[in-house]
Amino acid sequence: xxxxxxxxxxxxxxxxxxxxxxxxxxxxxxxxxxxxxxxxxxxxxxxxxxxxxxxxxxxxxxxxxxxxxxxxxxxxxxxxxxxxxxxxxxxxxxxxxxxxxxxxxxxxxxxxxxxxxxxxxxxxxxxxxxxxxxxxxxxxxxxxxxxxxxxxxxxxxxxxxxxxxxxxxxxxxxxxxxxxxxxxxxxxxxxxxxxxxxxxxxxxxxxxxxxxxxxxxxxxxxxxxxxxxxxxxxxxxxxxxxxxxxxxxxxxxxxxxxxxxxxxxxxxxxxxxxxxxxxxxxxxxxxxxxxxxxxxxxxxxxxxxxxxxxxxxxxxxxxxxxxxxxxxxxxxxxxxxxxxxxxxxxxxxxxxxxxxxxxxxxxxxxxxxxxxxxxxxxxxxxxxxxxxxxxxxxxxxxxxxxxxxxxxxxxxxxxxxxxxxxxxxxxxxxxxxxxxxxxxxxxxxxxxxxxxxxxxxxxxxxxxxxxxxxxxxxxxxxxxxxxxxxxxxxxxxxxxxxxxxxxxxxxxxxxxxxxxxxxxxxxxxxxxxxxxxxxxxxxxxxxxxxxxxxxxxxxxxxxxxxxxxxxxxxxxxxxxxxxxxxxxxxxxxxxxxxxxxxxxxxxxxxxxxxxxxxxxxxxxxxxxxxxxxxxxxxxxxxxxxxxxxxxxxxxxxxxxxxxx
Numbered sequence: 201x202x203x204x205x206x207x208x209x210x211x212x213x214x215x216x217x218x219x220x221x222x223x224x225x226x227x228x229x230x231x232x233x234x235x236x237x238x239x240x241x242x243x244x245x246x247x248x249x250x251x252x253x254x255x256x257x258x259x260x261x262x263x264x265x266x267x268x269x270x271x272x273x274x275x276x277x278x279x280x281x282x283x284x285x286x287x288x289x290x291x292x293x294x295x296x297x298x299x300x301x302x303x304x305x306x307x308x309x310x311x312x313x314x315x316x317x318x319x320x321x322x323x324x325x326x327x328x329x330x331x332x333x334x335x336x337x338x339x340x341x342x343x344x345x346x347x348x349x350x351x352x353x354x355x356x357x358x359x360x361x362x363x364x365x366x367x368x369x370x371x372x373x374x375x376x377x378x379x380x381x382x383x384x385x386x387x388x389x390x391x392x393x394x395x396x397x398x399x400x401x402x403x404x405x406x407x408x409x410x411x412x413x414x415x416x417x418x419x420x421x422x423x424x425x426x427x428x429x430x431x432x433x434x435x436x437x438x439x440x441x442x443x444x445x446x447x448x449x450x451x452x453x454x455x456x457x458x459x460x461x462x463x464x465x466x467x468x469x470x471x472x473x474x475x476x477x478x479x480x481x482x483x484x485x486x487x488x489x490x491x492x493x494x495x496x497x498x499x500x501x502x503x504x505x506x507x508x509x510x511x512x513x514x515x516x517x518x519x520x521x522x523x524x525x526x527x528x529x530x531x532x533x534x535x536x537x538x539x540x541x542x543x544x545x546x547x548x549x550x551x552x553x554x555x556x557x558x559x560x561x562x563x564x565x566x567x568x569x570x571x572x573x574x575x576x577x578x579x580x581x582x583x584x585x586x587x588x589x590x591x592x593x594x595x596x597x598x599x600x601x602x603x604x605x606x607x608x609x610x611x612x613x614x615x616x617x618x619x620x621x622x623x624x625x626x627x628x629x630x631x632x633x634x635x636x637x638x639x640x641x642x643x644x645x646x647x648x649x650x651x652x653x654x655x656x657x658x659x660x661x662x663x664x665x666x667x668x669x670x671x672x673x674x675x676x677x678x679x680x681x682x683x684x685x686x687x688x689x690x691x692x693x694x695x696x697x698x699x700x701x702x703x704x705x706x707x708x709x710x711x712x713x714x715x716x717x718x719x720x721x722x723x724x725x726x727x728x729x730x731x732x733x734x735x736x737x738x739x740x741x742x743x744x745x746x747x748x749x750x751x752x753x754x755x756x757x758x759x760x761x762x763x764x765x766x767x768x769x770x771x772x773x774x775x776x777x778x779x780x781x782x783x784x785x786x787x788x789x790x791x792x793x794x795x796x797x798x799x800x801x802x803x804x805x806x807x808x809x810x811x812x813x814x815x816x817x818x819x820x821x822x823x824x825x826x827x828x829x830x831x832x833x834x835x836x837x838x839x840x841x842x843x844x845x846x847x848x849x850x851x852x853x854x855x856x857x858x859x860x
Contacts, residue, residue, distance in 0.1 A: 228323035236284055236318045238264040238277055280320045283312045307331040343493055346374050354500055360508040364395035372397045375490060376477035380407060382421060383473040391421050403455045424462045425471050431462040432491050459485040463498045472505045544638035551631045554579040554595055563638055567611055594619060598632045613638050680708045732767040733757060736774055740792060747782045755794040766854060769830045770803050776823045777805040777850050785809020785848055796856055804851040812842040
């Protein structure tokens with residue numbers, strides 16, 4: 201403490217030594233001694249204190265009321281009287297208004313001690329910095345709490361509009377009188393106020409009606425949208441605000457704005473909205489710290505806007521999905537109705553792993569197959585290996601985008617299967633659908649027709665063969681006998697040396713042989729006298745001699761007697777295949793095999809000829825077509841396997857039926 205000189209007072213001298221003893225542990229900024237009439241008896245300032253604006257001697261002998269307002273004089277009087285009455289120290293705090301425009305006012309702590317008789321020692325300390333620090337801490341705590349509450353509001357289950365309404369009230373209660381949240385319209389032409397709050401209803405209604413046209417760049421909102429940066433106006437006057445917004449001059453005169461903040465709400469580098477606040481009272485102004493807080497709130501609002509957009513997207517997608525499901529349900533019912541009225545069909549739907557998703561149709565019902573037990577199972581889990589080997593390659597090709605059509609014998613039901621790939625909404629294949637149509641009746645009718653045609657052809661061939669043999673053959677035989685008779689008579693005459701009957705006899709013999717060959721080819725006469733094995737052996741022997749080809753015949757059907765139409769069909773097929781091997785394949789060796797296995801007649805012809813140069817030609821040509829037709833007429837299956845330079849193997853499998 202600086203040296204304090206003794207001053208003469210109205211009541212006498214002040215004990216300076218006693219003052220020193222009291223203030224040693226207090227370190228005040230100012231030291232006063234008052235009497236009970238609030239007269240300054242002593243005044244000084246400590247080591248840490250700032251020098252008063254007026255010299256200390258100015259206060260000596262004068263009363264407090266001469267320097268300070270009445271409220272302070274009354275406050276001090278009350279506390280001094282209390283100290284004098286109780287003889288106990290007392291502490292209180294007070295704030296003095298600013299002395300000039302550069303002064304923001306000060307906070308003080310005053311500790312009163314009972315001193316001499318009717319005297320009070322006042323130790324005064326400037327606590328303005330502590331109070332401001334405490335206020336800043338409290339303000340930060342309140343703002344952190346507010347940000348926490350805003351975060352809690354944003355993650356609540358209420359609608360976005362309810363969240364925004366609650367947030368602007370939270371901001372208004374702590375930071376500003378006017379708070380607005382604006383959002384860019386979907387067409388990006390306007391900025392609309394989606395939430396706003398102000399204590400004055402008339403001003404609030406005006407704010408809520410505002411709609412800024414972006415293209416004009418009008419107002420602070422338009423500038424923030426265009427630049428994507430915040431606008432901070434820490435201090436202004438109603439006149440300046442009116443000048444910046446000429447179109448709303450009357451509004452700002454009626455509702456003055458002294459400080460304002462505009463912060464963009466940015467989502468994915470695009471301005472989606474604007475958070476703005478304004479002070480409408482003269483003594484309140486924003487700071488840089490307020491701008492930082494508002495930017496933090498805006499970033500949280502951006503996430504809320506994003507969540508809202510995602511929510512509406514999900515709602516739209518859900519609505520679309522529900523509509524699709526509704527249509528699918530309708531389509532399914534319609535489909536079930538259609539399938540139920542198709543007596544010869546079945547439908548199957550599989551995923552990419554060939555797991556069954558759906559199966560229905562009268563074919564399954566006729567076979568008493570519970571398709572529900574197969575759902576979720578793979579193709580191999582549902583069917584036998586024989587079925588899998590036929591169906592799986594076609595299904596796999598379908599999953600690669602290729603529609604397929606193939607014949608399928610489903611437990612005795614002759615069917616044709618059609619497959620198509622299924623696509624998801626993105627156009628990717630996610631499964632397949634197959635339609636199985638029962639063609640048993642159709643194929644049976646075709647077989648009966650072909651059998652009738654072939655049988656008719658065979659009957660006509662037999663008739664022609666008999667007519668050739670019995671008609672033309674007999675005539676040629678008679679001619680031959682007559683020619684021999686003439687020759688014998690001529691030989692008895694002298695002219696016999698001049699007449700040669702040998703060429704005529706040779707021609708007649710050749711004609712008879714040709715008639716017999718044609719008759720034999722048209723109708724296999726041996727079949728009517730001998731069994732199939734013997735007839736085939738005879739055919740092999742004749743063909744081998746005529747074409748100089750080695751033909752081997754093997755048969756192990758034993759004493760099985762086949763139906764005559766089957767024997768004729770196999771014989772005709774043998775004729776065609778042997779003829780092809782000799783004329784087209786240029787074979788040197790031919791193997792014929794006839795057997796009965798697993799209830800089927802197996803007939804095959806193999807040769808060592810040149811084979812087919814192009815596999816597409818396997819089923820072309822009248823000869824092979826006739827073989828296929830004859831096989832189908834016998835309810836059989838014709839297959840052919842050929843490779844260039846290797847030879848050809850043709851096989852016919854016909855169901856075996858015993859006959860007497």
